[in-house]
Amino acid sequence: FEGSETIITDGEEAFEIQESSATSESGIGIYVNKKNTGLAALKGAKFEVAPVSVDGDGSVIITGGEPQLDAPITGSPFETDEQGKTFFGELQTNVVYCFTEIKAPDGYVLDGSRNYFVVVKGVDATRDANIAAIEAAGYECQTYQSGAAITVYNSKATIKVTKEFT
DSSP states (O other): OOSEEEEEETTEEEEEEEOOOOOOTTOSOEEEEEEETTOOBOOOOEEEEEEBOBOTTSOBOEETTEEOBOSOOTTOSEEOOTTSEEEEOSOOBTOEEEEEEEEOOTTBOOOOOEEEEEEEOSTTOOOOHHHHHHHHTTOOEEEEETTOEEEEEEOBOOOOOOOOOO
16 A cells, blocks of 8 residues: 555544555564554553464454454563554564554553454565455454554543532
8 A cells, every 4th residue: 555544443543554664673563653632642552462363274263252362472562662652573474463452551541452454565465365264254354564554543531520419
């Protein structure tokens, strides 16, 4: 893809994908930028990244209504720095992964939803059997080029206080 693409889930902007020419010596991966809805960088978000389990036939293993996940990858959980950035590195191409926010920045609402993705090399890379398997199981799977940058947004936590006088 070229430029950027905004992903909308449940009527709200969830994250934005931007093309990036950045590379990393640590291998294949994607960059994550964590921001609030006012576009300020957020430090302290933690994400767990794990590959999706597939059986010998390449079919996604479903447990409890969700695709089963293997052990988290090396470096997981990944935490955003002062600039709200982290790098999910050491990924393999054409393997379906899931990233989940496991800790929101202080004062923000945790988005614990599962986000499935696969990293491909080259503009003409095709989806393999693992991607087809997860989509056949009814889940959306995003496809990224290595070095892509994803912006993930958080909303401020709010508390409603009701006072009763007797």
